[in-house]
Amino acid sequence: MIYDLIIIGAGPAGLTASIYASRYKINHAVIGEVPGGLISEAHNVCNFPGEIEISGFDLMTKIQTHAQKLGAEIMTMEKISKIEQKDDNFNLITESKKILETKNILLATGTKRRQLNLPEEKKYLGKGLAYCATCDAMFYKNKIVGVVGGGNSALTSALYLSEVAEKVYLIVKGSEFNGEMVWVEHVLNNKKIEVIFDNGVEKLNGENKLESIDLSVDYQNNNNLKLDGLFVEIGTEPDKLLIEQLGLITDKNYIVVDKEQKTNRSGVWAAGDITTNSAGFRQVITACSEGAVATFSIFSELQKHK
Numbered sequence: 001m002i003y004d005l006i007i008i009g010a011g012p013a014g015l016t017a018s019i020y021a022s023r024y025k026i027n028h029a030v031i032g033e034v035p036g037g038l039i040s041e042a043h044n045v046c047n048f049p050g051e052i053e054i055s056g057f058d059l060m061t062k063i064q065t066h067a068q069k070l071g072a073e074i075m076t077m078e079k080i081s082k083i084e085q086k087d088d089n090f091n092l093i094t095e096s097k098k099i100l101e102t103k104n105i106l107l108a109t110g111t112k113r114r115q116l117n118l119p120e121e122k123k124y125l126g127k128g129l130a131y132c133a134t135c136d137a138m139f140y141k142n143k144i145v146g147v148v149g150g151g152n153s154a155l156t157s158a159l160y161l162s163e164v165a166e167k168v169y170l171i172v173k174g175s176e177f178n179g180e181m182v183w184v185e186h187v188l189n190n191k192k193i194e195v196i197f198d199n200g201v202e203k204l205n206g207e208n209k210l211e212s213i214d215l216s217v218d219y220q221n222n223n224n225l226k227l228d229g230l231f232v233e234i235g236t237e238p239d240k241l242l243i244e245q246l247g248l249i250t251d252k253n254y255i256v257v258d259k260e261q262k263t264n265r266s267g268v269w270a271a272g273d274i275t276t277n278s279a280g281f282r283q284v285i286t287a288c289s290e291g292a293v294a295t296f297s298i299f300s301e302l303q304k305h306k
């Protein structure tokens with residue numbers, strides 16, 4: 001069986017693309033490692049039209065159900081590890097060694113979380129070090145935690161953790177936040193959150209689990225901060241694996257696409273957080289929008305070759 005389109009990624013961009021593909025009757029499948037994508041980790045989404053307040057997980061369950069109701073074949077928990085050209089088509093090879101053949105590809109693989117790049121990071125992962133407050137906050141009931149970062153993810157994570165933990169240190173690299181004002185105000189008015197500006201994490205310490213961190217600059221005459229947990233919320237970046245295999249043109253690792261979401265390679269489109277479009281405003285709504293535009297463009301292309 002040869003698909004007309006395989007969408008790689010089951011986040012907002014990929015699933016929206018699938019909704020449009022089903023409506024256009026494009027023979028397609030969605031393959032995504034994490035069902036719902038990155039937003040499934042968000043505790044609260046308050047900027048998606050029609051949803052005043054919803055968890056990222058609930059929002060994505062709704063969008064996935066919508067795609068499935070329209071008949072989409074969605075394979076989650078599957079990772080594409082290799083893409084090869086096969087005549088005019090592509091072979092997509094999964095980690096479990098399944099091979100899927102398709103005429104066209106939509107890359108909607110989003111981004112992955114940035115790490116601190118400290119040598120001890122692996123040692124403490126799951127032992128005090130975490131990358132997702134929504135997933136792990138409950139382990140820090142009445143404990144002292146830190147959050148690293150100054151954007152929306154860090155601000156919302158600090159707020160969520162403040163509902164559970166006894167105290168939250170928010171460690172910000174610069175002298176100001178770069179998130180939405182509404183979150184900044186909530187953080188600054190929250191008595192459980194103590195903001196440490198112009199600082200960073202230099203070292204993680206602890207016998208078998210994280211017990212303290214060394215800050216890069218002294219804070220209150222001491223560079224050692226005792227805490228039970230540290231949440232790293234310093235943004236995300238694209239995974240280069242498939243981009244490099246396909247030889248796609250990038251700008252700062254993001255795929256360069258035209259206004260129809262076409263990449264430099266024939267038969268390959270890209271949508272969502274992984275692209276340079278939407279003025280770099282990487283949100284659910286812009287990912288959905290790019291997914292819709294991409295499918296419209298793919299449909300037009302398929303019509304030409306009928």
Ligand SMILES: Cc1cc2nc3c(=O)[nH]c(=O)nc-3n(C[C@H](O)[C@H](O)[C@H](O)COP(=O)(O)OP(=O)(O)OC[C@H]3O[C@@H](n4cnc5c(N)ncnc54)[C@H](O)[C@@H]3O)c2cc1C
Binds near residue numbers: 273284
């Ligand atoms: C903590 C947090 C809070 C956020 N809050 C908001 C918010 O309130 N409002 C908002 O609009 N945005 C928010 N965002 C941003 C939002 O999550 C992203 O803009 C959005 O998820 C991008 O969607 P996407 O489909 O492009 O990529 P993603 O959601 O990242 O989905 C990518 C998909 O591709 C899959 N994938 C990747 N590589 C492969 C591979 N090789 N093979 C198979 N599958 C693969 C992934 O598993 C996943 O299914 C938040 C982000 C974070 C981290």
